[in-house]
Amino acid sequence: MANRSERRKQIQQQKQKKTILGTLIGLGVIAFLAVAFSSLMKTASNLPQQTGITPAEVNYPAPELALESLAGRTESLADYRDMVVLVNNWATWCPPCKAEMPTLAAYYNAHAEEGFMIVAMEAGEPRDQVQAFADQLKLPFAVWLDPDGDSLKAFRNSSLPNSYVIDRSGTVRLMWTGEITKEALEKYVTPLLDEG
Numbered sequence: 001m002a003n004r005s006e007r008r009k010q011i012q013q014q015k016q017k018k019t020i021l022g023t024l025i026g027l028g029v030i031a032f033l034a035v036a037f038s039s040l041m042k043t044a045s046n047l048p049q050q051t052g053i054t055p056a057e058v059n060y061p062a063p064e065l066a067l068e069s070l071a072g073r074t075e076s077l078a079d080y081r082d083m084v085v086l087v088n089n090w091a092t093w094c095p096p097c098k099a100e101m102p103t104l105a106a107y108y109n110a111h112a113e114e115g116f117m118i119v120a121m122e123a124g125e126p127r128d129q130v131q132a133f134a135d136q137l138k139l140p141f142a143v144w145l146d147p148d149g150d151s152l153k154a155f156r157n158s159s160l161p162n163s164y165v166i167d168r169s170g171t172v173r174l175m176w177t178g179e180i181t182k183e184a185l186e187k188y189v190t191p192l193l194d195e196g
Helices: 002-045 095-114 127-137 150-155 182-193
Strands: 056-061 066-069 074-076 084-090 116-122 142-145 162-166 171-177
Touching: 084 095, 084 150, 084 182, 095 116, 095 127, 095 182, 127 142, 150 162, 162 182, 171 182
Parallel strands: 084 116, 116 142
Antiparallel strands: 056 171, 066 074, 066 142, 084 162, 162 171
16 A cells, blocks of 8 residues: 555656656747747848839830720820830839839829829729729829720739839830839939939
8 A cells, every 4th residue: 555655656756757857848939939039030130121013024016905084085005105104013002102103203203294193003993982092092193994904914013003114205114013112213213203
Protein backbone atom coordinates (compact mmCIF):
# COMPACT_ATOMS: atom_id res chain seq x y z
CA MET A 1 0.00 0.00 0.00
CA ALA A 2 2.77 2.42 0.95
CA ASN A 3 4.51 1.59 -2.34
CA ARG A 4 1.40 2.53 -4.34
CA SER A 5 0.99 5.76 -2.43
CA GLU A 6 4.62 6.70 -3.04
CA ARG A 7 4.30 5.74 -6.71
CA ARG A 8 1.25 8.01 -7.11
CA LYS A 9 3.11 10.82 -5.43
CA GLN A 10 6.06 10.37 -7.79
CA ILE A 11 3.75 10.36 -10.83
CA GLN A 12 2.05 13.56 -9.62
CA GLN A 13 5.43 15.20 -9.03
CA GLN A 14 6.57 14.22 -12.55
CA LYS A 15 3.36 15.65 -14.03
CA GLN A 16 3.87 18.87 -12.11
CA LYS A 17 7.49 19.10 -13.31
CA LYS A 18 6.34 18.54 -16.94
CA THR A 19 3.63 21.17 -16.59
CA ILE A 20 6.07 23.70 -15.14
CA LEU A 21 8.65 22.87 -17.82
CA GLY A 22 6.02 23.22 -20.58
CA THR A 23 4.89 26.56 -19.18
CA LEU A 24 8.48 27.86 -19.01
CA ILE A 25 9.18 26.74 -22.59
CA GLY A 26 5.93 28.40 -23.75
CA LEU A 27 6.84 31.65 -21.99
CA GLY A 28 10.32 31.49 -23.53
CA VAL A 29 8.87 31.07 -27.03
CA ILE A 30 6.47 34.00 -26.46
CA ALA A 31 9.33 36.20 -25.20
CA PHE A 32 11.48 35.24 -28.21
CA LEU A 33 8.65 36.05 -30.65
CA ALA A 34 8.00 39.39 -28.94
CA VAL A 35 11.67 40.41 -29.25
CA ALA A 36 11.82 39.22 -32.87
CA PHE A 37 8.62 41.12 -33.76
CA SER A 38 9.89 44.28 -32.07
CA SER A 39 13.17 44.06 -33.97
CA LEU A 40 11.33 43.51 -37.24
CA MET A 41 9.11 46.55 -36.65
CA LYS A 42 12.14 48.76 -35.89
CA THR A 43 13.79 47.59 -39.13
CA ALA A 44 10.60 48.16 -41.13
CA SER A 45 10.17 51.68 -39.74
CA ASN A 46 13.63 52.60 -41.06
CA LEU A 47 12.81 51.50 -44.63
CA PRO A 48 11.62 54.12 -47.12
CA GLN A 49 7.84 54.10 -47.34
CA GLN A 50 6.24 53.45 -50.70
CA THR A 51 4.13 56.45 -51.74
CA GLY A 52 2.03 54.83 -54.40
CA ILE A 53 2.20 52.51 -57.30
CA THR A 54 4.87 53.19 -59.90
CA PRO A 55 3.50 53.34 -63.45
CA ALA A 56 4.78 51.19 -66.26
CA GLU A 57 6.35 53.09 -69.13
CA VAL A 58 4.74 52.07 -72.41
CA ASN A 59 4.80 53.35 -75.97
CA TYR A 60 1.93 52.69 -78.37
CA PRO A 61 -0.76 54.67 -80.20
CA ALA A 62 -3.84 55.60 -78.16
CA PRO A 63 -6.84 53.47 -79.08
CA GLU A 64 -9.69 54.91 -81.13
CA LEU A 65 -12.35 55.32 -78.49
CA ALA A 66 -15.58 57.31 -78.49
CA LEU A 67 -18.26 57.16 -75.77
CA GLU A 68 -21.12 59.24 -74.43
CA SER A 69 -20.21 61.73 -71.73
CA LEU A 70 -22.36 62.63 -68.74
CA ALA A 71 -23.00 65.88 -70.60
CA GLY A 72 -24.89 63.79 -73.20
CA ARG A 73 -22.41 64.21 -76.07
CA THR A 74 -20.44 61.53 -77.88
CA GLU A 75 -16.78 62.36 -77.34
CA SER A 76 -13.61 60.78 -78.67
CA LEU A 77 -10.08 60.58 -77.32
CA ALA A 78 -9.05 62.14 -80.64
CA ASP A 79 -10.95 65.29 -79.53
CA TYR A 80 -8.17 65.86 -76.99
CA ARG A 81 -5.21 65.62 -79.38
CA ASP A 82 -2.51 68.17 -78.48
CA MET A 83 -3.33 67.68 -74.77
CA VAL A 84 -1.91 65.30 -72.17
CA VAL A 85 -4.82 63.01 -71.28
CA LEU A 86 -5.15 60.68 -68.32
CA VAL A 87 -7.75 58.01 -69.06
CA ASN A 88 -9.04 56.59 -65.78
CA ASN A 89 -11.15 53.41 -65.82
CA TRP A 90 -13.20 53.19 -62.64
CA ALA A 91 -16.54 52.23 -61.09
CA THR A 92 -18.73 53.75 -58.38
CA TRP A 93 -18.62 50.48 -56.37
CA CYS A 94 -14.78 50.25 -56.37
CA PRO A 95 -13.19 51.52 -53.07
CA PRO A 96 -9.73 52.44 -54.49
CA CYS A 97 -11.47 54.13 -57.45
CA LYS A 98 -13.45 56.32 -55.04
CA ALA A 99 -10.37 56.96 -52.90
CA GLU A 100 -8.30 58.34 -55.79
CA MET A 101 -10.99 60.67 -57.21
CA PRO A 102 -10.18 63.66 -54.93
CA THR A 103 -6.48 63.26 -55.85
CA LEU A 104 -7.31 63.20 -59.55
CA ALA A 105 -9.61 66.23 -59.18
CA ALA A 106 -6.95 68.24 -57.32
CA TYR A 107 -4.27 67.38 -59.89
CA TYR A 108 -6.62 68.26 -62.75
CA ASN A 109 -7.50 71.62 -61.16
CA ALA A 110 -3.80 72.40 -60.71
CA HIS A 111 -2.77 71.49 -64.28
CA ALA A 112 -5.78 71.97 -66.59
CA GLU A 113 -4.42 75.29 -67.89
CA GLU A 114 -1.25 73.49 -69.00
CA GLY A 115 -3.22 71.40 -71.50
CA PHE A 116 -4.07 68.50 -69.18
CA MET A 117 -7.35 66.55 -69.30
CA ILE A 118 -8.75 63.60 -67.38
CA VAL A 119 -11.32 61.37 -69.02
CA ALA A 120 -12.92 59.17 -66.36
CA MET A 121 -14.50 56.10 -68.00
CA GLU A 122 -17.12 54.65 -65.64
CA ALA A 123 -17.31 50.90 -66.18
CA GLY A 124 -20.95 49.93 -66.52
CA GLU A 125 -23.06 51.71 -63.89
CA PRO A 126 -26.36 53.45 -64.80
CA ARG A 127 -26.21 57.14 -65.80
CA ASP A 128 -28.14 58.39 -62.74
CA GLN A 129 -25.81 56.57 -60.35
CA VAL A 130 -22.71 57.92 -62.11
CA GLN A 131 -24.19 61.43 -62.23
CA ALA A 132 -24.96 61.34 -58.49
CA PHE A 133 -21.40 60.20 -57.75
CA ALA A 134 -19.85 62.89 -59.99
CA ASP A 135 -22.09 65.58 -58.45
CA GLN A 136 -21.31 64.48 -54.90
CA LEU A 137 -17.54 64.72 -55.51
CA LYS A 138 -17.88 67.75 -57.81
CA LEU A 139 -15.68 66.07 -60.43
CA PRO A 140 -14.27 68.85 -62.63
CA PHE A 141 -13.16 66.66 -65.55
CA ALA A 142 -14.86 64.66 -68.30
CA VAL A 143 -16.83 61.60 -67.17
CA TRP A 144 -17.82 59.11 -69.86
CA LEU A 145 -20.26 56.23 -69.59
CA ASP A 146 -18.87 52.85 -70.64
CA PRO A 147 -21.78 50.39 -70.31
CA ASP A 148 -20.14 47.71 -72.49
CA GLY A 149 -16.59 47.97 -71.13
CA ASP A 150 -15.21 49.38 -74.42
CA SER A 151 -12.40 51.24 -72.65
CA LEU A 152 -11.41 48.19 -70.62
CA LYS A 153 -11.28 46.18 -73.87
CA ALA A 154 -9.38 48.89 -75.76
CA PHE A 155 -6.70 49.13 -73.08
CA ARG A 156 -6.81 45.35 -72.42
CA ASN A 157 -7.02 45.78 -68.67
CA SER A 158 -10.10 44.81 -66.67
CA SER A 159 -8.62 45.59 -63.22
CA LEU A 160 -10.05 48.68 -61.55
CA PRO A 161 -8.91 51.31 -61.18
CA ASN A 162 -6.50 51.56 -64.07
CA SER A 163 -5.12 54.67 -65.73
CA TYR A 164 -3.31 55.47 -68.95
CA VAL A 165 -1.52 58.70 -69.85
CA ILE A 166 -1.57 59.78 -73.48
CA ASP A 167 0.92 62.44 -74.57
CA ARG A 168 0.23 65.36 -76.92
CA SER A 169 1.14 63.29 -79.99
CA GLY A 170 -1.47 60.61 -79.17
CA THR A 171 0.97 58.04 -77.77
CA VAL A 172 0.18 56.10 -74.59
CA ARG A 173 3.24 56.64 -72.38
CA LEU A 174 2.28 55.49 -68.87
CA MET A 175 -0.08 52.95 -67.33
CA TRP A 176 -1.13 52.27 -63.75
CA THR A 177 -3.22 49.55 -62.21
CA GLY A 178 -4.32 50.59 -58.73
CA GLU A 179 -4.83 53.82 -56.85
CA ILE A 180 -2.77 56.83 -57.96
CA THR A 181 -1.17 59.23 -55.48
CA LYS A 182 -0.53 62.96 -55.86
CA GLU A 183 3.21 62.31 -55.58
CA ALA A 184 3.13 59.82 -58.44
CA LEU A 185 1.13 62.20 -60.65
CA GLU A 186 3.62 65.01 -60.01
CA LYS A 187 6.61 62.75 -60.55
CA TYR A 188 5.46 60.98 -63.73
CA VAL A 189 2.75 63.08 -65.43
CA THR A 190 4.01 66.64 -64.85
CA PRO A 191 7.17 66.06 -66.95
CA LEU A 192 4.92 65.09 -69.90
CA LEU A 193 3.11 68.44 -69.56
CA ASP A 194 6.48 70.18 -69.84
CA GLU A 195 7.30 68.39 -73.10
CA GLY A 196 5.16 70.94 -74.93
